[in-house]
Amino acid sequence: MSITRKDLRRIVLGDRQADRVVPPTGFTAQLTLFAAGAMAFLAVFAMALSLASGRLAARWGDELARSSTIRIVAPLDQRAAQTEAALRILETTAGVAFARALSDEEQQDLLAPWFGADLDLQTLPVPRLIEVIEEDSGFDAAGLRLRLAAEVPGAVLDDHSRWRAPLVQAANRLKLLGWLSAGLLGLTIAAMITLAANAALAANAQVIAVLRLVGATDRYIAQAFIRRFTLRAFGGAVVGSVLAMTAVLLLPAASDTGGFLTGLGFQGWHWFLPFTIPVLAGAVAFLATGAAAGRALKRLA
Amino acid sequence: MIELENVAYSYGGGALLSDISLKLAPGSFHFLTGPSGAGKTTLLKLCYGALLPTSGDVTLFADDLRGLERDDIAMLRRRMGVVHQDCQFLNHLSVTENIALPLRVSGRHAEAAGDDLTELMAWVGLTHRADALPPELSGGERQRAALARAVIMSPDVILADEPTGNVDWEMSQRLLRLLVELNKMGKTVLVATHDLSLIRAAKSQVQARVLRIANQRVQLAGADL
Ligand SMILES: Nc1ncnc2c1ncn2[C@@H]1O[C@H](COP(=O)(O)OP(=O)(O)OP(=O)(O)O)[C@@H](O)[C@H]1O
Ligand SMILES: [Mg+2]
Numbered sequence: 001m002s003i004t005r006k007d008l009r010r011i012v013l014g015d016r017q018a019d020r021v022v023p024p025t026g027f028t029a030q031l032t033l034f035a036a037g038a039m040a041f042l043a044v045f046a047m048a049l050s051l052a053s054g055r056l057a058a059r060w061g062d063e064l065a066r067s068s069t070i071r072i073v074a075p076l077d078q079r080a081a082q083t084e085a086a087l088r089i090l091e092t093t094a095g096v097a098f099a100r101a102l103s104d105e106e107q108q109d110l111l112a113p114w115f116g117a118d119l120d121l122q123t124l125p126v127p128r129l130i131e132v133i134e135e136d137s138g139f140d141a142a143g144l145r146l147r148l149a150a151e152v153p154g155a156v157l158d159d160h161s162r163w164r165a166p167l168v169q170a171a172n173r174l175k176l177l178g179w180l181s182a183g184l185l186g187l188t189i190a191a192m193i194t195l196a197a198n199a200a201l202a203a204n205a206q207v208i209a210v211l212r213l214v215g216a217t218d219r220y221i222a223q224a225f226i227r228r229f230t231l232r233a234f235g236g237a238v239v240g241s242v243l244a245m246t247a248v249l250l251l252p253a254a255s256d257t258g259g260f261l262t263g264l265g266f267q268g269w270h271w272f273l274p275f276t277i278p279v280l281a282g283a284v285a286f287l288a289t290g291a292a293a294g295r296a297l298k299r300l301a
Numbered sequence: 302m303i304e305l306e307n308v309a310y311s312y313g314g315g316a317l318l319s320d321i322s323l324k325l326a327p328g329s330f331h332f333l334t335g336p337s338g339a340g341k342t343t344l345l346k347l348c349y350g351a352l353l354p355t356s357g358d359v360t361l362f363a364d365d366l367r368g369l370e371r372d373d374i375a376m377l378r379r380r381m382g383v384v385h386q387d388c389q390f391l392n393h394l395s396v397t398e399n400i401a402l403p404l405r406v407s408g409r410h411a412e413a414a415g416d417d418l419t420e421l422m423a424w425v426g427l428t429h430r431a432d433a434l435p436p437e438l439s440g441g442e443r444q445r446a447a448l449a450r451a452v453i454m455s456p457d458v459i460l461a462d463e464p465t466g467n468v469d470w471e472m473s474q475r476l477l478r479l480l481v482e483l484n485k486m487g488k489t490v491l492v493a494t495h496d497l498s499l500i501r502a503a504k505s506q507v508q509a510r511v512l513r514i515a516n517q518r519v520q521l522a523g524a525d526l
Contacts, residue, residue, distance in 0.1 A: 021405070023393040210389045213351075215378035216406035218371055225365065295372075 021211060022204055022224045029232060032196050036189060036236030036281055038245075043185040044244030044274045050178025051273070052264045057171035060164050067160060068141075070099075070130040074154035076122075083128050086152045090132060093147075095139030127154075155212045186284060189233060193285045197229050197292040212300055222293035226286055233285030237278035245274050302458055302489045303348050308357035310343055319517045321357070325458070325491060330375050330484045330498050330507050333493040334522070335514030341493040342386055344514065345460050348491065349383050350374045361455075370482055379407050382451030386463040386493075388443045390435035397422065397431045400449045407454070418453065424479055425449045426472065440467035448476060458489045465499055473499055481507045 070090075074082045083101050090099040102110075104122075107129060111119060141159045148155040201208070211221050248265050266273065302325045309319040315525065317340045325331060325348075333341050346352040347359055350366055359366040361377055369377070389397045398405075401418055422428045425445035431440065438446065448464050465473035477499060484490045486508055494500065503509050511522040 020394070020398075021391060023391075062317070206389060207391055210391055210402075211406060212375070213378065213383065213385070213389070214406055215375050215454075216405040217375040220406055 009013060019224060019227065020201075021216075022207055025200065025203075028196060028199065029228070032193070032229065032232045033239075035192050036233045036285075037240035039185045039192075039235035040240030040277050040281060043182045043277050044241050044248065046178045046181035046185065047273055047277075048248050048264055048266060050175045050182065051266060053171045053174035053178060055267070057168050060171065061168040066134045066136075066138075068132045068134065069158040069160070070132060070148070071156045071158065072128040072130065072152070073125075073156060074127075076125055078154070078211045079128055082152045082154050083130065084150060086130055086155050089144075089147050089151060090130070092214060093139055093144055095135050095137050096132055098133040099134045100131055100156050102131060118140050127156075189237075189281050190284045190288045192228050193233055193288040194292050197225060198291040198296070200225060200228075201292060201296040202280070208296065209300060211299075218294070218297045221297060222290060225293050226289045229289040230282050230286045234278050234282035236244040237281035241274050242276045245271075253293040302362065304318040304358075304360040305347065305354075305490075305514060306358045306360070308347060308354040308359060310340070310347060310352065310355050312343075315516055316355075318347075318514070318519075321519050323512070323519055325489050327457070328484070328487050328508040329489055330481070330503075331491045332509055332511045333491060333514070333519075334495065334497070334500065334511060337495070340517070342462055343491055344519070345383075345491070346464050348460055350377060352367055379403065379454055380457050382454065382456040382459040384444070384447045384451045384464045386462040387467070388441070388447035390446070392435050395432050395434060396427055396438065396446050399435060400427075400446060402450060402452075403454045414450060421449050421453060425476070441469070441472060444468060445472070445476065448479070452479070452483060456488065459483060459491070461490070461492045463494055465496060467496065474502065477497070477503055478506070479497055484520055 065260055070086055072082050072086060087099060087101065090096050107126065108117070108119060110129075111126070141157065145157050148157060208221055245266075251265055303323075304325070305321050305323040308321045308323075309316055311317050321344070333344065343352065347354055348361075350359075350361060350369065353359075353366065361369075362380065363417055364373070364377075371388055391402065394402070397418065400422065419428075422431060425448060427442060427445055427449065430442060435443065435446070444467050448461065451459060451461065461480065464480075465476055468476065473496070478488050480492065481503065500509070500511055512519050513522045514520075
């Protein structure tokens with residue numbers, strides 16, 4: 001059954017006359033509404049989960065994988081000299097875009113959360129940190145380690161990408177699972193609507209036969225059912241999505257300390273995505289009911 | 302209007318109807334009679350496209366039945382008023398709405414037929430039952446409602462299966478007069494009935510032909526009724 005503009009107008013504006021020829025069904029209607037609402041609610045969360053994992057994977061994978069840290073662990077009197085030596089090596093290393101030693105103030109800021117602001121770094125053997133930003137091509141971490149080992153005994157290279165790789169992979173998997181869940185929820189809506197529509201068509205076999213005998217076209221008969229189920233799926237999904245979006249809104253705001261858990265939500269244009277769920281639910285219901293009605297009507301003389 | 306050529310029909314067992322050739326000319330009035338189980342209802346179903354003949358051709362309004370799409374058949378039924386032997390209604394709608402149902406499904410507004418509807422309801426004696434639901438009607442009232450529903454679209458052909466089976470003599474005379482009036486307006490009428498006295502009564506009002514089903518065939522009955 002193809003969708004014409006006239007069909008859509010009828011679905012939206014309604015044809016009260018056509019509606020009334022099929023008797024109202026209170027309880028099943030409410031069940032359909034509830035099921036569509038529940039699916040939409042879950043779909044919004046699956047979406048939020050996917051988007052959040054996607055953001056996480058992107059942040060870890062992209063921005064941080066390109067930076068590394070070198071720690072200079074040396075006695076206080078050799079620290080400055082070794083830092084200088086390490087920086088010289090980095091200058092001549094292919095694939096390093098930029099390298100600099102953190103200043104005392106910066107290191108103090110980093111440590112402040114743990115040791116308080118009035119810590120005197122000059123008197124403590126705190127390692128000096130060198131921030132290394134790679135070029136897109138990346139550098140040869142093993143080669144760099146060898147050179148550092150030869151010339152700067154106190155240097156330790158932390159290659160962030162290595163320990164982040166499994167995390168990035170996990171986040172990507174989570175994102176995939178989220179979308180898969182959203183897809184499954186969509187198919188479940190289709191299955192549920194098909195079951196409900198088949199039940200309604202069977203319960204109204206006599207109505208359909210009478211309509212057919214007095215000259216109703218298949219399209220007219222199907223329309224009465226399609227409209228019902230489309231509106232129910234759409235209405236239920238609107239309620240479910242709005243509730244889920246409210247719940248997402250009420251989650252604590254994303255913060256650096258909270259990390260992943262508080263990042264669960266929508267950002268920017270992603271807020272638009274949950275609004276597609278009711279439309280998709282309606283479309284799925286339209287097609288599922290149309291197919292069910294088509295099958296039921298074909299059996300009728 | 303309706304033409305059957307060498308039509309045979311069987312429900313799967315032996316042949317119920319065979320070798321039937323029949324032509325309902327526009328404006329004609331026919332009765333169809335025969336013993337119970339002879340196939341009157343079956344023949345009417347062939348005439349309104351609810352059944353396809355096992356062999357032979359059915360031509361409705363100059364179209365071959367076999368070549369028709371489902372929507373064509375729906376359109377055909379708007380030009381034919383059918384009173385079914387087991388009248389079925391939409392049980393959740395009032396009698397009035399049921400009678401106006403053919404208008405509704407063909408996209409015409411029931412209000413447009415307002416006067417016709419009131420007049421028709423009065424003619425079949427259902428004015429006082431207008432707001433009743435079909436399950437609340439008596440057998441005879443159902444048949445009258447079915448007849449009213451069959452003629453509301455002012456169809457070219459009226460096929461009635463035992464339209465007077467459950468009503469008293471006086472009411473059956475009234476319904477017959479309605480059919481005769483419609484025939485005088487140029488409609489083609491075919492009535493299946495057991496009721497020979499109804500046929501006799503009709504003969505004084507209209508030039509009616511009587512078809513009888515016997516031995517799987519349709520014969521034109523003589524003047525012996
Ligand atoms: N759907 C069906 N499947 C199988 N057999 C059927 C079916 N409908 C009718 N028959 C059989 O076909 C025969 C003719 O039925 P039909 O209803 O046409 O008879 P009828 O002349 O209208 O009888 P009546 O006067 O009792 O209404 C009967 O023997 C009936 O049992
Ligand atoms: Mg019969």
